[in-house]
Amino acid sequence: MRYLDAEAIENIAIGAAFLGTGGGGDPYIGKMMALSAIKETGPVQLVSVEEIQDADFFIPSAMMGAPSVLVEKFPKGDEFVRVFDKLSRYLGIDKVTGTYPMEAGGVNSMIPIVVAAKLGIPLVDCDGMGRAFPELQMTTFNLGGVSATPMAITDEKGNIGISETISNKWTERLARVQTVEMGASSLISIYPSTGKQLKDHGVHNIMTFSEKIGEIIRSNDVEETVKLDNLLTLIDGIELFEGKIVDVIRRVEGGFNFGEATIEGLNKDVDTEMNVFFQNENLIAEKDGKAVAMTPDLICMVDLETLMPVTTEALKYGKRVRVLALPCDKKWRTDEGIATVGPKYFGYALDYVPVEELAAGGRADV
Amino acid sequence: MRYLDAEAIENIAIGAAFLGTGGGGDPYIGKMMALSAIKETGPVQLVSVEEIQDADFFIPSAMMGAPSVLVEKFPKGDEFVRVFDKLSRYLGIDKVTGTYPMEAGGVNSMIPIVVAAKLGIPLVDCDGMGRAFPELQMTTFNLGGVSATPMAITDEKGNIGISETISNKWTERLARVQTVEMGASSLISIYPSTGKQLKDHGVHNIMTFSEKIGEIIRSNDVEETVKLDNLLTLIDGIELFEGKIVDVIRRVEGGFNFGEATIEGLNKDVDTEMNVFFQNENLIAEKDGKAVAMTPDLICMVDLETLMPVTTEALKYGKRVRVLALPCDKKWRTDEGIATVGPKYFGYALDYVPVEELAAGGRADV
Numbered sequence: 001m002r003y004l005d006a007e008a009i010e011n012i013a014i015g016a017a018f019l020g021t022g023g024g025g026d027p028y029i030g031k032m033m034a035l036s037a038i039k040e041t042g043p044v045q046l047v048s049v050e051e052i053q054d055a056d057f058f059i060p061s062a063m064m065g066a067p068s069v070l071v072e073k074f075p076k077g078d079e080f081v082r083v084f085d086k087l088s089r090y091l092g093i094d095k096v097t098g099t100y101p102m103e104a105g106g107v108n109s110m111i112p113i114v115v116a117a118k119l120g121i122p123l124v125d126c127d128g129m130g131r132a133f134p135e136l137q138m139t140t141f142n143l144g145g146v147s148a149t150p151m152a153i154t155d156e157k158g159n160i161g162i163s164e165t166i167s168n169k170w171t172e173r174l175a176r177v178q179t180v181e182m183g184a185s186s187l188i189s190i191y192p193s194t195g196k197q198l199k200d201h202g203v204h205n206i207m208t209f210s211e212k213i214g215e216i217i218r219s220n221d222v223e224e225t226v227k228l229d230n231l232l233t234l235i236d237g238i239e240l241f242e243g244k245i246v247d248v249i250r251r252v253e254g255g256f257n258f259g260e261a262t263i264e265g266l267n268k269d270v271d272t273e274m275n276v277f278f279q280n281e282n283l284i285a286e287k288d289g290k291a292v293a294m295t296p297d298l299i300c301m302v303d304l305e306t307l308m309p310v311t312t313e314a315l316k317y318g319k320r321v322r323v324l325a326l327p328c329d330k331k332w333r334t335d336e337g338i339a340t341v342g343p344k345y346f347g348y349a350l351d352y353v354p355v356e357e358l359a360a361g362g363r364a365d366v
Numbered sequence: 367m368r369y370l371d372a373e374a375i376e377n378i379a380i381g382a383a384f385l386g387t388g389g390g391g392d393p394y395i396g397k398m399m400a401l402s403a404i405k406e407t408g409p410v411q412l413v414s415v416e417e418i419q420d421a422d423f424f425i426p427s428a429m430m431g432a433p434s435v436l437v438e439k440f441p442k443g444d445e446f447v448r449v450f451d452k453l454s455r456y457l458g459i460d461k462v463t464g465t466y467p468m469e470a471g472g473v474n475s476m477i478p479i480v481v482a483a484k485l486g487i488p489l490v491d492c493d494g495m496g497r498a499f500p501e502l503q504m505t506t507f508n509l510g511g512v513s514a515t516p517m518a519i520t521d522e523k524g525n526i527g528i529s530e531t532i533s534n535k536w537t538e539r540l541a542r543v544q545t546v547e548m549g550a551s552s553l554i555s556i557y558p559s560t561g562k563q564l565k566d567h568g569v570h571n572i573m574t575f576s577e578k579i580g581e582i583i584r585s586n587d588v589e590e591t592v593k594l595d596n597l598l599t600l601i602d603g604i605e606l607f608e609g610k611i612v613d614v615i616r617r618v619e620g621g622f623n624f625g626e627a628t629i630e631g632l633n634k635d636v637d638t639e640m641n642v643f644f645q646n647e648n649l650i651a652e653k654d655g656k657a658v659a660m661t662p663d664l665i666c667m668v669d670l671e672t673l674m675p676v677t678t679e680a681l682k683y684g685k686r687v688r689v690l691a692l693p694c695d696k697k698w699r700t701d702e703g704i705a706t707v708g709p710k711y712f713g714y715a716l717d718y719v720p721v722e723e724l725a726a727g728g729r730a731d732v
Contacts, residue, residue: 090528157532157536158532159529159532159540160531161527161540162527162528162529163525163528164525165525166524174525174527174544174548177543177544177546180543181539181540181543182540
């Protein structure tokens, strides 16, 4: 058990935005919310899954929808607590033990910090993805048979919904249409889970991992190449590309940000081109038309010099970036995991090949 | 207080379908559900608003969505009880006093009979429209300031939602998108109301009125013209048109049946044409291009000979019909009532003129 102070929050916001693979929300918005919350209440308690009891009970709070909308529809902060509180009362649990993040992201790793601060409850160092994904059934809890419902949903206007569904895919469908109607973004509390479920089916130590990534990215006393090496070593990752964004196509549809970034090679990648396809999160990276990384592995775009994560809503012409990749949590690399979040689910006619195999010369077959 | 037996149900189904003005569901489906329920449980108790206490508490159950879908997606019957029960438990009320119909319709007047039968509770002779309307905020309760939420929604698959909204228009918006996702029809429990609210804001004696209408329509021992006279006298209505349907345009969109029927004049109306525009319910009747009846007044299409009501999903080429009209409940004829359900709300550039004024030679100004 330890406490997250302002410095930890700054690091986690950046690291989580990195692991958000383009989605999960803008880390600046996220950290401002969390910093403002702990300024009022003092530091937040972070507990590891080893420190919780099997019978403890946890509820996360998260943003759902198109991250680009959040920039204009800034949450007031009471929505997170409202949706958390609504679900607690619906479940009839007098004392929810604590909260946890649903996914890693610049906003979605920060919301549970706000909830933990405001309600004086601990935050568990565990999430349900080990990265960010666009749909509600895309969690390691779902793979473990944990129900996403009862869930609660709210908007900044004060509308509230509760759902109990016959499957986690139906949770996504019914929450998605409400999110779109609410203005393409909403706040949700979902996957109410016992300590045992977090232990068995969560991705552990995600806040600590995010914090370490953020520490490296924010370190200003090391050379650029050393910083990159440190980062790649920590995440067991590879650099896919260095280049300049020359085109971004995007659309908001069905409560998602869909799009594609075209990146012209620089330095080691001169005379080549990369295309990154995204649905909130980066899903496929192609170099000169050949896939070099694919979901569920993490494709992370960062600023060429500072290594600060670049979320999909911040992609713009002329920005110079590095595209990094790292292996996803091993829970995703099962048949069911690939069926749930692999390239085919998202409509790409590609068989999943792990990023490290592709880097070693493996070929993605169509 | 009296009991509704099979004969009463047969009459109410037909009369309510008549008052459903094209919507509210098919009376054959409706009556089969109700008859099957009372066959198991015995007759259902019908109480008038004078017989209930101010502090009593009532919840309706109703179908939401495109009536045409219901024909193919026949409810199992347990959905009505599930949604009623879910809302009761959410409200924390151990003993809900009874139920009531949300609107008059071939199905929607029958569903509360099924609920009353299965749960052994009384049914109040009162609804929230005095006819049928397509959207959830279109109730006399809404005009009286009664909140539509908490409400519950379910589908035949078993998904369940609860909403609490900032306005009754938001109730409609969020329930509508869920209904569309559920397959264009759903079951809802909405407008939980006290006895006092039913007394102050409901349309009273609607089941009894439906029953009397049904009795006349189903009477086979009187001449056709006498039957029509009896019906028009009872409902204080007029006959707008006699003709043959020569064209029906329709589409299912956003959980509604939209469309237009073109009717070629017969008998007294030979050489003229009528157009009836509908959104689930008949909204505007035009004779040779001039409006002769408009929402919220009731435009009821019936079989030319039998006077059996013709719902919008049953409109078809060649069918010979009479188009009747009657004044709506006076609660609708206020400024707020007309703003809520008048022709302009539905997109028609017409100032509302009461049907009896139009019949007396009044003119609908654009």
